[in-house]
Amino acid sequence: MNTNESQDQQQKELVDPVRRLGSGLTGLAIASLVSGYILGPLLLFGGIGWWLTKHYHNRLFVIIGVAVAFVLSNVLIIRNTTGTLRYFKRINRR
Numbered sequence: 400m401n402t403n404e405s406q407d408q409q410q411k412e413l414v415d416p417v418r419r420l421g422s423g424l425t426g427l428a429i430a431s432l433v434s435g436y437i438l439g440p441l442l443l444f445g446g447i448g449w450w451l452t453k454h455y456h457n458r459l460f461v462i463i464g465v466a467v468a469f470v471l472s473n474v475l476i477i478r479n480t481t482g483t484l485r486y487f488k489r490i491n492r493r
Contacts, residue, residue: 425487429480436475440468 448464451457 425484428487429483432483433476433480436479437472440471440475441465444468444471
């Protein structure tokens, strides 16, 4: 076996475990990312809205905080999940 064939074989051996896990690993990774994309902005902006509501006694701040978190979560999910799916498809093609 020449050097190129040996390197190709080694690369295939490294990629095979990812292929075997396949959609299960991809699904778990996407689910964990999406959970973070939802919880992160909700905790941040919802918490800021809650804090402002406590200090200024106006529930509008919580509603605005949750609305901003909702919009930001959707933007993060759409933008980043499509990129992650492309990455996993590229890995599985090797």
